[in-house]
Amino acid sequence: MKAVLYICHGSRVKEASDQAISFVKECMKENDYPIQEYCFLELSEPSIEEGFKTCVEKGATTIIAVPVLLLTAAHAKIDIPEVLDELVKAYPDVALHYGRPIGVHEKMAEIVIAKIKQSELYVKNKSLVLLVGRGSSDPDVKRDLREISDLVERSLDGVKVEDCYLTAASPSFEAALQAASNSQYENIIVIPYLLFTGILMNTMRKTINGLSNSNKNYALCNYLGYQPAIASILKDRIDEAAGAKLYVPING
Template identity: 45%
Template sequence: MKAVLYVCHGSRVRKGREEALAFIERTKPFIDVPIQEACFLELAEPTIEQGIAHCVAQGATEIIVFPFLLLAAGHAKKDIPLELEKVKFSFPSVTFHYAQPLGVHEAMVDILVERMKETGHPILPNASILIVGRGSSDPQTTADFAAIRDLFRYKTKLMDVNIGYLAAAAPSFQEELIRLNEQKPTQLWVLPYLLFTGILSKTLEKEIRSLNSKSFVILTRCLGYHPFISQIIKDRIQEADPTGGYAYVSHHG
């Protein structure tokens, strides 16, 4: 029997963990797989090993592991596969398939635009935009963010689109926020490219408050739960399934 194991990043903040699990609960109906479990890479339980055990206890013989992460940085490329390698030996009768994370996708840019529109503020054609990423030392992250910025420019026709990171990559969010504010834009949008609020959103609010800005600064909600993301997850799980789709039905007997 087939299962999907959603591997979330994990957080010490209970609200962050709860948001991730609630998101997965809302996504499960989109996914036509009988067994679906969630676990955390770090800082929380169930662990990956516990998550696999929960799947196996329900009769899973084949598990599609989906890293519930925005981009293919160190966690998706190294940490989760390493953890899987460690625990695979405890489950010799199980076949594992590893899916890609959400990745660069046009629908993610559509969500950013939706988050801007829901503030009720008009988006001025000369607005400055700061897309905020968590950051990673993996060069693929900065390449992916450049692709997201380009997609955003293309879809919105806004020209002044910038990126700032909260950690482990340059330029930092704080530096970019100060630099853009010094240019006195008529409108400065701060768009958190983060799945959930957690501590990081509080950091953004604090930095914006300390600006003492003459500009009109608008902080949008983070990406959060969105049906578009559930659809991308469905696609990623399907891509990882060697039968070419999990709703596979044999017509031979």
């Protein structure tokens, strides 16, 4: 019997964890696998180990593990696989497939575009968009978010899109916001490229309040949240993984 295990990041903020669970439950409706469970890499429960065990206890002989992560980074390439390596050893009779994160996709650019157009500050040739990622030392994060920024910019005439990051990558959100305040643009639209709420949303609000130039207009949009388009991408990632080769442990 086949199972899907949705692996979310996790958060110290209960509201964010609750949103992740609600998000995944909506995504589950798009898939007809008999067993579907959610779990978290860190900071929230159930853990990946617990989620995997639940799938097995429900009769799963094949598990498709898919990271519910926006961008390609160390979590998807190293941290989650390190846990899966141990699970492969613990459950040698269970076939495991591992999917890709959401990554670069034109539907993600469309979601960002819709948020920009919904902003009261959206004005052609007068709007600068800051697309704000969580950030990582992994260069693939910058590559992915810059590619999405480029897709958005090409689709919106007269709108400039800059990518920036909250941690571990440059330019930092603070530096990008300061540059925006000194730019020619009158309207600064900030879009958090985050799936759920959390501490980082509060950080952005405080930063905007602290650096706001009275000659500029600032708008902080909401995080992405559940979107049918994201559920569709995750379904594609699940189907892709199901048809791929079995998971090969990163350590042999």
